[in-house]
Amino acid sequence: MPKLSVFKSLTFSLCLLPLGYAIYQVYQLQTGGTHVLGADPAKALVLFQGEWTIRFLLLSLLVTPIRRLTGWNQLQKVRRMLGLFTFAYASTHLLAYLFLLLELDFGNLGADILKRPYITVGFVAYLLMVPLALTSNSFAIRRLKSRWALLHRLVYGVAVLGVVHVTWLARSSYSEAIAYGVIVAILLLSRVFKDQLVLFRQALKRPV
Numbered sequence: 010m011p012k013l014s015v016f017k018s019l020t021f022s023l024c025l026l027p028l029g030y031a032i033y034q035v036y037q038l039q040t041g042g043t044h045v046l047g048a049d050p051a052k053a054l055v056l057f058q059g060e061w062t063i064r065f066l067l068l069s070l071l072v073t074p075i076r077r078l079t080g081w082n083q084l085q086k087v088r089r090m091l092g093l094f095t096f097a098y099a100s101t102h103l104l105a106y107l108f109l110l111l112e113l114d115f116g117n118l119g120a121d122i123l124k125r126p127y128i129t130v131g132f133v134a135y136l137l138m139v140p141l142a143l144t145s146n147s148f149a150i151r152r153l154k155s156r157w158a159l160l161h162r163l164v165y166g167v168a169v170l171g172v173v174h175v176t177w178l179a180r181s182s183y184s185e186a187i188a189y190g191v192i193v194a195i196l197l198l199s200r201v202f203k204d205q206l207v208l209f210r211q212a213l214k215r216p217v
């Protein structure tokens with residue numbers, strides 16, 4: 010088992026890789042090099058950051074059930090980091106949308122929020138993430154006590170809204186939306202049956 014600081018640094022570096030990759034692709038685009046952003050680079054970047062937002066969100070939600078199932082407690086130490094990276098990627102997704110797709114035309118932003126339901130849902134999901142990010146520090150955990158856990162249950166709402174967002178904007182295929190939906194459903198079930206996960210692990214360990 011790697012030392013905690015090494016494990017945390019490794020996770021931190023891995024979390025930065027998608028952002029680094031996106032920056033490299035933009036650099037390639039600007040300098041006329043080979044890139045994978047296709048004919049509509051602005052849209053490709055928004056999609057890329059959106060994909061990583063939902064992936065980080067699901068990863069952060071997977072931490073607790075995996076820990077309960079495997080007893081790998083060290084994993085819990087990177088949960089906050091994964092949550093904050095989810096918020097960071099969501100913010101870059103929002104910024105890419107505002108700068109590259111809307112070109113900072115805030116008049117159109119209101120129209121988009123009102124007329125395109127997937128944007129409305131995306132926005133609500135993002136707004137729900139804000140209090141979670143703001144209270145993911147030790148001070149807030151101490152101050153909010155049992156209310157902290159209650160507040161942070163909002164993350165499941167964010168996940169459901171994230172899936173609705175992706176389903177609503179799907180055009181030709183729903184396979185991705187279905188895959189994310191199935192993972193969120195499993196995560197919700199694992200919350201309901203949290204004690205059973207621990208019992209299952211203990212039953213596996215017990216000598217026959």
Ligand code: HEM
Pocket residue numbers: 052055056059060061062063066099102103106110128130131132133134135167168170171172174175178179185
């Ligand atoms: C801040 C509010 C948000 C806005 C304005 C927004 C906007 C957008 C837009 C414009 C697209 C591209 C749609 C197209 O194909 O033309 C997109 C894609 C996407 N968004 Fe968001 N989004 C928001 C929040 C979120 C959140 C919170 C999540 C995840 C939990 C998310 C996950 C995704 C994903 C995964 C895609 C790509 C779907 C695909 O590959 O088809 N978005 N979003």
